[in-house]
Amino acid sequence: MSMIDFDCYSVPYEKTGFFSNLVNDYLSHSSNLTEFYANQPTLDGIKASIKARQSFDTPRELLINCLEEQYTGLVKSEKLQENLKLLSNSNTFSITTAHQPNIFTGPLYFIYKILHTVKLANQLAKELPEYNFVPVYYMGSEDADLDELGQINLAGQQLVWNTQQTGAVGRMKVDKPFLQLIDAMEGQIGVLEYGLSLIKVFKSTYTLGKTIQQATLELVNYLFAEYGVIVLIPDSAQLKSAYHSVVKKELTERFSHQLVNETISSLKDNYKVQTAGREINLFYLIEQNRVRIELDNDIFLVKELGLSFTQTEILQELEQHPERFSANVILRGGFQETVLPNILFIGGGGELAYWMELRKVFNAVGIPYPVLVLRNSFLLMKEVQFQKLLQLGIGLQEIFQNDFDLLNQLVKRESKASWNVSDEINAIKTLYLQIQEKAAGVDATLNEHVLSLEIKSGKKLAELEKKMLRAERNKFEASERQITSIKSDLFPNNSLQERVFNFSDIYSRMSNDFLQLIYEASPTLEMQFTIVVVK
Secondary structure, eight states: OOSSOEEEEEEOGGGTSOSOHHHHHHHTTOTTTGGGOSSOSSHHHHHHHHHHHHTSOOOHHHHHHHHHHHTTTSOOOHHHHHHHHHTTSTTEEEEEEEEOOOGGGOSTHHHHHHHHHHHHHHHHHHHOTTSEEEEEEEEOTTOOOHHHHTEEEETTEEEEOOOOOOSOGGGOBOOHHHHHHHHHHHHHHTTSTTHHHHHHHHHHHSOTTOBHHHHHHHHHHHHTGGGTOEEEOOOOHHHHHTTHHHHHHHHHHOHHHHHHHHHHHHHTTTSOOOOOOOSSOEEEEETTEEEEOEEETTEEEEGGGTEEEOHHHHHHHHHHOGGGEEEOHHHHHHHHHHHSOEEEEEEOHHHHHHHTTOHHHHHHHTOOOOEEEEOOOEEEEEHHHHHHHHHTTOOTTGGGSOHHHHHHHHHHHHOOSOOOOHHHHHHHHHHHHHHHHHHHHHOGGGHHHHHHHHHHHHHHHHHHHHHHHHHHHGGGHHHHHHHHHHHHHHSGGGSOGGGTBOTHHHHHHHTHHHHHHHHHHOOSSSOOEEEEEEO
C-alpha cells in the first residue's frame, strides 16, 4: 500500500480534448473501427485473444534463453524470477507495452504504461485463474530519433544529450556529455528528500561506455523490481531469427505496403492517417547506422552506406545476419507478437492509431493480433489546488478548457452586473419583424434591406456585449491569476503533464511511494482519464 493519501476521479477521455476522434471512437466501440482490430478490450475479447494465441507456436524456449542472457549479472527480484519461470508454461501470457529507451525514462507516461501492464496482469490473474499473466516492457531500442529520445524536462528545465553518436539510440553509449546531464540533475533534485538516492541509481546504471539499451534495462529493473516487470530488448540475432520468414516475405514480395495502403484508404474517410509506411518497411542496422533499405530495378540499396544487394545476396545476408534487419513501425508489431506469448498490447493514442492499420499485415503472415488497450493517463494535483478549483467553482471536467473560457464562465456565473444583452437582441428581432411587415406593404423589394439592417444591428450588439464582458472580466483579476497559475502547473505548455515532465522530480520527493500510488490509482480495462489528488 502507498504511504501517500490520495483521491481519484475519472473523466471520459473524450471530455478532455486531448485525444483524437479515432481514440474516442475506439473507446465507444464505434462501428467505424470494428474491421480494423480483432477483439474488443473486454474480458470476452481477452478470452478470444488467448484462444488465438494458443494456436500460434510462440518460441518460448528461444525467448527464455534470450531473457536469461539479457539479465546475466543483474539482481533479479523474487517476483521477476517467478514471472520469468512462468514464461515456460504454455498457459502463461504476456501483457505488453512498448516504448523507446528514452534517457532517464523520458516523459511521465513511460511509468504509467508499465504500471498499467502490471495492474492489468494482476487483475486478469484473479479473473482468469486458469492462466498466468506477466507484465512485459518491450524496448524499442532500434529507434534512431535522438531528438525525441535524448532529452527530458525536469521541473520545467529542458536537459538535452549533446552527443555526436548516430544510429539506433539503444546501441549508443553513455559518454561524457551524458554524465554531465546526471551532474545537472543532481544540482536540481539533489536537495530533495530522495533526490540523492535517485542520482545514485542513475550513476550506477548509466556508466561510461554502457549502451543505452543496457542502462535502460537496468534502470527499469531497479524501479519495477517488486512488480516483476520483464524487460525485453529485441535487438538480438536469436530473437530476429524467429521473424525470419516475415522479413523474407517483405524482401521478396513487399507485401506490407500494399496491405497498409488498402487499410489507409478505408481509414482516411473518417480519421487522420497515422503512418503510411514504405515500399520496403525495413532498415539495415549495423554498428552506428540504421538506414532505410530501398529497391531500384530489382537491386536493394542502402544508399547512405554505399551498399547494394541482389535479391539472392540480400537473402543470404538475412540468413547470416538476421540482426542487421530492423523492422520499422509497420512490421515492428508483428515481430513483438511473434517472440512474445502476448494477448494484449497497451499503447498511447498514436500507437493505437497505427496498430489499426496493421490487422491485414498480421493476417497475411498468420500472427495473432492482440487486444488493444489505451494506456492510462493521469493528471496529478495537490489538495490545495483541488480546493482552490472548488472555490472558483471549476469542475473536474471543466479544468481541461482553456484559461479564457474558464474565466468567462466564472464571470458569467459570479458577476452581479447586467452585461448580457440577449433579451435586447430578441426584442430587436421582434421589432425588425414588425418593420419588415410594414416595408413589405409598401414595396416587397425592401425585404432584403430590412434583413441587412437587422443583421448589422445584431452584430453591433454582440460586439457591445463582448466589450461589456471584457470590462467585467477586469473586476476578476485575482481569480484570473489563480486560474492561470493552477492551469500552468497542471497543463505545462498547454499539454498534459505526462507528455512533458520526467518522473525524477516527483520520485525524488516520494520515492517508491509514487510508483505504488500510480499502481493503486491505475484503472485496468475501464479506460478513463484519471485525476489524482494528492493530500
